[in-house]
Amino acid sequence: MITLAAIESLAPDQASLKAASKLVKPAQWPVLLEEPNGKFMWGECQGSGANPYRVAVDKTDLGYKCSCPSRKFPCKHALALMWMKAQDPNCFSAGQVPDWVMEWSGRRRGTAGNTVTTSPSDTGGKNISTAQAVEVEKPVDPKEQARKLAAARKRADNTRAAQIAATRDLDQWIEDQLRTGLSGLLDDITQKCRKISARLVDGKASALASRVDEMASRILALPSEIRSELAIAELGKLVLLSQAFRANPNDPSLSRLVGTTEQRQVVLDHPDTLRVTSVWESVGEQMITQRDGLIAQYHWLLNLDLDSDQRFALLLDFFPASAGKRTPANSGDQFEAELAFYPDPAPLRALLVERKPAAKAGVWPSAPQDVMKPYRDHFNQNPWALSVPLHLGPGRICEDGGGRQWWANEAMALSLAQPCPDVTMGMDLDMAIGLWDGWQLTLVSAQSAWGRLSFV
Amino acid sequence: MSEPMSELEDHLSRMRQSWMMGGSAGAAAPKDWNALAANVLVPELALLAIAGQALELCFINKPAGLERRSDLPRPDLTVVPDALRARFRRTIEPLSAEATLNLIRLMANRGYIAHPSDWMPGQNADVPDVYTPLQAWLAKNSVTQNHTSLTADNWDDWYPSARIKALGQLRHTDPSLARQIITERAGSEPADKREAIIRVLGINLGEADIDYLTSLLGDRSTKVKSVAKGFLARLKKSGDGTNEDAKELANFMELSKAGFLSRKHMLKLKPLKNKTQKHRLGELFDSVSLYDLAQALSLTEENLIDHIDIKNSELMSGLSAMIGQTGSDAVVTAFLARKEVCEALKISDICLMSDRLDKDKRREFLPWVLSKPSDFFARLVTFMKDDLGSITFADFSRSPSFKSFMAEMNRAANKEYPPFDSQIANLGLILNAEAAAEILALCEQAGHSTADPKFSVLTFNTQLKK
Numbered sequence: 001m002i003t004l005a006a007i008e009s010l011a012p013d014q015a016s017l018k019a020a021s022k023l024v025k026p027a028q029w030p031v032l033l034e035e036p037n038g039k040f041m042w043g044e045c046q047g048s049g050a051n052p053y054r055v056a057v058d059k060t061d062l063g064y065k066c067s068c069p070s071r072k073f074p075c076k077h078a079l080a081l082m083w084m085k086a087q088d089p090n091c092f093s094a095g096q097v098p099d100w101v102m103e104w105s106g107r108r109r110g111t112a113g114n115t116v117t118t119s120p121s122d123t124g125g126k127n128i129s130t131a132q133a134v135e136v137e138k139p140v141d142p143k144e145q146a147r148k149l150a151a152a153r154k155r156a157d158n159t160r161a162a163q164i165a166a167t168r169d170l171d172q173w174i175e176d177q178l179r180t181g182l183s184g185l186l187d188d189i190t191q192k193c194r195k196i197s198a199r200l201v202d203g204k205a206s207a208l209a210s211r212v213d214e215m216a217s218r219i220l221a222l223p224s225e226i227r228s229e230l231a232i233a234e235l236g237k238l239v240l241l242s243q244a245f246r247a248n249p250n251d252p253s254l255s256r257l258v259g260t261t262e263q264r265q266v267v268l269d270h271p272d273t274l275r276v277t278s279v280w281e282s283v284g285e286q287m288i289t290q291r292d293g294l295i296a297q298y299h300w301l302l303n304l305d306l307d308s309d310q311r312f313a314l315l316l317d318f319f320p321a322s323a324g325k326r327t328p329a330n331s332g333d334q335f336e337a338e339l340a341f342y343p344d345p346a347p348l349r350a351l352l353v354e355r356k357p358a359a360k361a362g363v364w365p366s367a368p369q370d371v372m373k374p375y376r377d378h379f380n381q382n383p384w385a386l387s388v389p390l391h392l393g394p395g396r397i398c399e400d401g402g403g404r405q406w407w408a409n410e411a412m413a414l415s416l417a418q419p420c421p422d423v424t425m426g427m428d429l430d431m432a433i434g435l436w437d438g439w440q441l442t443l444v445s446a447q448s449a450w451g452r453l454s455f456v
Numbered sequence: 457m458s459e460p461m462s463e464l465e466d467h468l469s470r471m472r473q474s475w476m477m478g479g480s481a482g483a484a485a486p487k488d489w490n491a492l493a494a495n496v497l498v499p500e501l502a503l504l505a506i507a508g509q510a511l512e513l514c515f516i517n518k519p520a521g522l523e524r525r526s527d528l529p530r531p532d533l534t535v536v537p538d539a540l541r542a543r544f545r546r547t548i549e550p551l552s553a554e555a556t557l558n559l560i561r562l563m564a565n566r567g568y569i570a571h572p573s574d575w576m577p578g579q580n581a582d583v584p585d586v587y588t589p590l591q592a593w594l595a596k597n598s599v600t601q602n603h604t605s606l607t608a609d610n611w612d613d614w615y616p617s618a619r620i621k622a623l624g625q626l627r628h629t630d631p632s633l634a635r636q637i638i639t640e641r642a643g644s645e646p647a648d649k650r651e652a653i654i655r656v657l658g659i660n661l662g663e664a665d666i667d668y669l670t671s672l673l674g675d676r677s678t679k680v681k682s683v684a685k686g687f688l689a690r691l692k693k694s695g696d697g698t699n700e701d702a703k704e705l706a707n708f709m710e711l712s713k714a715g716f717l718s719r720k721h722m723l724k725l726k727p728l729k730n731k732t733q734k735h736r737l738g739e740l741f742d743s744v745s746l747y748d749l750a751q752a753l754s755l756t757e758e759n760l761i762d763h764i765d766i767k768n769s770e771l772m773s774g775l776s777a778m779i780g781q782t783g784s785d786a787v788v789t790a791f792l793a794r795k796e797v798c799e800a801l802k803i804s805d806i807c808l809m810s811d812r813l814d815k816d817k818r819r820e821f822l823p824w825v826l827s828k829p830s831d832f833f834a835r836l837v838t839f840m841k842d843d844l845g846s847i848t849f850a851d852f853s854r855s856p857s858f859k860s861f862m863a864e865m866n867r868a869a870n871k872e873y874p875p876f877d878s879q880i881a882n883l884g885l886i887l888n889a890e891a892a893a894e895i896l897a898l899c900e901q902a903g904h905s906t907a908d909p910k911f912s913v914l915t916f917n918t919q920l921k922k
Contacts, residue, residue: 038905060870097907099542106550106909171501178500181478228472229511236508239501330542376513383509398522406522413518423572426528426593438512450528452538453573 002059002086008128010062011079012072017131023080026091030355032084033095034059041085041092042101045077048264050315050351051299055081056101058108065104069319083128099330159204160249163258166203167242170196170212174235182231189231190216194291208258211386212238213291218386221417222439223404230439241384253344257384264351267340274341275353278305279362280313282333283433284444284456294318300389300444301350302433304334304362311365311374312389313339313350331445331454334358345381348389364447367393367431372412375436387437389444395432397425407432407441414441420455427453464514471507481507529589533569540919545574547912551881557581558837558885559913562845566889566920584842585621592618608640620652627659639668647677654683661687661785689745689782692757702748705740708733709753709771711763723753724765741774745782757783761791766800773805780809788812792821803828803835815842822847829856832875833882840886845917849891862898869903877910884913892917 011017023045026032030052034041039060044052053068055077064078074082084091173196177185185192193216200209219230245254252262267273280301288296299315337355341347368374371392378388395409397420405420406413407429417440424446432446434455443455463486470484482490485503493502536544548556560570560577564584570576577583577591592614606614606622614622626634635657642653654672657665665687672684708728711721728734750760761779765771779791788809791797806825810818818839826847830836837844852858861879868876883895892914896906906915 035905035907037900038907040905040907097905099546102907102909102912103546105907106546171498174504175498175501178475178481178504179478181476183476184478228476232472232475232504233508233512236505239505332538332542372516379509379513383505396524398524400519400523401521406519408518408522408524411518412516413522414516421573422525422594423528423576425525426572428527449530450573451535451541451571 002057002062002082004083004086004128006062007079007082007086008126010074010082011126012074014126014131016072016074016076016079017126017128019076020079020083021128021131023076024083024087026084029081029084032081032092034085034092035097036094038097040097040101040105041081042095042098043081045080046352047077049317049319050349051297051317052352052355053077054100056104057081057085058105059085063108065108067319071320071322159259162204163208164246164249166200166205166208167245167258169199169203170205170208170238171242174239177235182228186219186227186231189219192216205258206260207256208238208241210290210292211257217291218437226439233438237384237386244384253342253382256342262342267342267351268353270343273343274310274347275338276303276308276310276313276341276350277336277338278303278308278310279334279336279358280304280339281362281364282331282335284331284454286442286456289321293321295321300433300435301339302364302391304365306365310341310347311391312348313341314348314389315352316349331456332452334362346378346385348378364431365391367391369393372436387435387442390434390436390441392429392432392434395429396427397429399425407434407443416440417442418455424453424455429453464510468507468511471503475504526593528572529593531569531586531589533564533567533586535571536563536568536574536920540916541571541574543912543916543919544570546909547916548575550909551913553578553581555881555885555913557583558841558844559916560584560587561841562885562917563920565843565845566922568920579617581617583617588618588621606637608637611637611641616649616652620656623653623656624659627656631660631662632664635665635668647679650675650677651679651683654680657687661690663691666691686745686782689747690784692747692784699748699752701740702744702752705737705744705749706752708737708740711753721763722765723760723763723771725768725771737770737774741778744778746775746778746787747782749778757787758790761787761797764797766797769800769802772800773802773808776801776805777808780812783812785812798824801828803830803839807835807838810839810841819843823851826851826855826857829860831857831860832878833857833886834878837882837885844885845920846888847886847891848888849894852887852891865899865902865904880910881913884911884915884917887914887917889918889921 008017011020023029029043029045031042031044033043039058040056041059042054042056044054046052047068049068051067053066055064055066057064057078062082064074064082066075066077068075068077070076177192193212197209197213200206200212215234219227219234222230241254241257245251245258248254256262281304282299283302284300286296286298286300288298290296295318297317297319299317301313301315303311303313335355336358338353339350340353341350368391371390375388375390378385392407393409395407397416398406398408398413400406405416405425407416408414414434414436417437420443427448427450429446429448432443434441434443445455446453467484467486471481474481474484480500481503482493482499485493485507489503489506490499492506493499496502548559551559556575560575561584563570564586569586572590576594577587579591579595581587581591583591606619606626611619623634623638626637638653638657642650645653657669669684669688669691673681673688675681675684708726709723710726711723725737728737746757746760750757753760755763761775761783764775779788783791792809803825806821806828813821818841822840822843825836825839840846861883864873864876864879867873880895880899884892887895896911896914896918899911900906904911
């Protein structure tokens with residue numbers, strides 16, 4: 001049985017209890033379910049990331065799991081879930097244990113459960129009542145507020161200035177590579193990219209730094225005979241991006257690509273934010289480990305509304321590798337959701353505002369006649385884009401003489417970035433979704449006479 | 457872009473060379489590009505940006521000589537629905553290869569095959585026939601598609617497991633042709649494949665096979681020799697010319713009166729003196745044929761099985777193995793036709809003979825097998841093989857194993873108890889969907905969380921409706 005005393009004992013510190021107390025509101029949990037007569041309870045809590053955090057607790061031993069990147073164990077979400085159960089057991093509805101909870105349960109079998117003491121003297125200064133106490137707000141000092149605003153403005157201006165200087169450094173570095181020879185760059189690309197990336201970090205151009213740092217692996221992933229071409233394309237995009245940013249440093253889409261991503265609430269509060277409510281299908285998820293140690297979680301959604309112009313959405317989250325394995329969303333899941341898109345001339349990245357089960361199953365819309373048109377259109381707006389989702393019509397996975405695989409139809413063929421399982425080469429693909437980076441296609445999922453295929 | 461594509465490619469190639477070596481690419485660039493770049497602070501960077509865009513956008517060509525594989529053969533059964541595929545993948549993830557194959561057999565009985573992206577059979581896996589074309593495709597042997605029947609000439613065109621299946625079918629319809637093909641081609645196969653091929657002769661085994669089987673007694677593989685010897689024993693030909701082992705085994709036994717007043721004689725085991733004798737007895741049961749033992753006892757095979765002391769479990773187990781391995785089809789049938797024998801046999805004894813029973817016969821014996829106590833149901837899984845997922849709750853609840861299962865279920869609630877994990881996994885393979893649902897409900901009532909992975913097979917069973 002979950003008690004407040006047990007939660008108090010389990011919490012790592014008072015600050016965690018304080019943070020958890022702010023989440024003990026069922027309204028912040030679009031999902032709050034438990035297994036009838038069973039041991040699992042679970043929920044989804046919207047945090048600052050694109051996807052809500054998934055939290056599960058085993059009631060028998062207070063084992064827990066949360067998908068948030070917090071390094072505190074248990075995190076505030078797990079504590080809050082237990083807290084809600086302790087306070088009001090009836091606020092959880094009955095539900096069927098989802099796959100991600102069962103997978104977590106399977107992985108933790110045999111590991112020790114949490115040792116919970118309930119002795120009041122053993123709380124280490126942690127106190128739930130104190131955490132729940134409402135803080136008295138200090139009266140607002142207008143002068144202090146004005147001073148803080150001015151300081152924030154100055155910091156922002158300084159950051160912009162540093163970023164602009166950083167892009168000029170990047171241009172100079174690119175010029176130097178052209179002058180001394182790209183063969184020298186390609187010979188030592190990992191180290192060279194790392195060095196310039198470090199300078200960009202110093203210039204507060206963290207997103208640009210990450211892009212340059214990862215550029216080496218993108219180039220090296222290609223066959224050697226075309227690496228120089230990709231190097232030219234990547235460097236050319238950096239030049240365009242740097243120039244565009246200097247011309248308009250306050251543009252949110254450019255600022256996001258150079259500096260940092262705006263906070264979730266900023267996107268939600270902006271009056272011009274594109275919001276799309278539709279039935280979406282999760283078509284695939286990629287977890288990519290970056291050189292900086294973070295894991296980038298790309299969750300691709302397909303809009304099943306046949307008439308919508310917004311065909312795709314990307315939910316993008318980052319978390320440290322130490323946060324452990326995350327349970328990916330089930331490819332093929334359909335749900336109704338409102339998405340808010342980050343401002344962009346060609347919106348793609350989005351936030352999940354609200355989600356609920358789809359009333360009925362939807363089908364994929366037809367692929368466009370000219371499958372590359374969306375790519376060209378996106379590129380017109382974002383000539384520095386690294387990859388664009390494509391909706392492909394009927395095709396087949398084929399092989400060239402060197403064993404490399406291609407997605408091909410009658411008219412065209414796109415080289416595949418990753419080999420696909422042999423069996424998929426025996427299937428006609430009615431439709432496919434993939435990410436095209438100008439050189440290779442990363443297949444994400446497909447529809448065939450054999451049903452749905454997932455490639456990532 | 458005003459340049460024709462090949463000229464553009466030429467410009468880009470020369471620009472790339474300039475930059476690779478170091479220096480300006482202005483001389484190699486198209487004139488209109490230079491005109492555009494002249495308006496920019498650093499013209500070289502402008503040329504780089506334009507060239508990069510051109511390289512990425514302009515050249516998406518289809519290479520010549522792309523090959524497509526043949527179509528993946530579409531089996532007759534239904535592919536597992538998309539909604540169940542994630543659960544299937546999760547269910548098989550922790551299973552052994554054998555347990556996975558058993559689940560595959562259960563699915564086939566329900567009319568389903570695994571999606572090829574989720575699971576494909578290994579080359580030598582003993583899978584339901586419906587997977588044979590997929591095995592062949594996987595071995596990249598698309599030529600198989602073109603052959604309607606196996607011959608000695610097209611032997612090499614067939615995938616090994618498909619060959620075995622084809623030989624088996626041929627033994628039913630034309631056993632001598634099958635034997636002829638085997639005679640011509642088996643000798644060139646490695647030992648493990650050769651053994652599987654020779655075993656096919658067990659179908660419709662007859663006098664015409666004796667000469668070939670006798671020739672196999674000189675095979676370089678002991679396994680092949682053992683199979684040949686067993687088949688010859690079934691045909692009442694011991695083949696190896698010596699009966700010393702049979703005589704030794706006979707000496708372990710005696711024919712004595714069943715009772716003081718009885719006229720009937722019974723074949724009994726003499727009391728064993730030590731462990732060495734016990735060990736030797738086991739060896740002899742494994743190596744002596746039923747025919748030779750009968751000869752040594754001056755009995756016919758039929759007389760021998762008529763006079764077994766069925767109360768002696770050691771004798772029953774030893775003879776069950778012997779009958780299963782070397783008894784003729786008629787003897788196996790006669791042995792199992794006796795009610796008192798069936799009642800005396802343990803489930804392990806029955807499993808020793810299960811290979812001698814075809815699908816219909818196994819189905820016939822299933823209620824009787826179910827009447828035997830079974831600790832972990834693993835032997836039931838082995839026996840049922842082609843009929844997995846068919847036992848009803850009514851039949852299971854009446855069986856002696858049900859009560860012990862219920863006791864284990866209560867003992868295992870809320871704690872780790874590996875024996876129960878094995879039981880529940882095997883039950884998931886033998887019960888029908890409704891029975892599986894009943895068991896899940898009982899486990900929930902007993903306090904188990906059926907979301908626990910140990911219930912995966914059982915839960916998957918309930919969702920796999922025919």
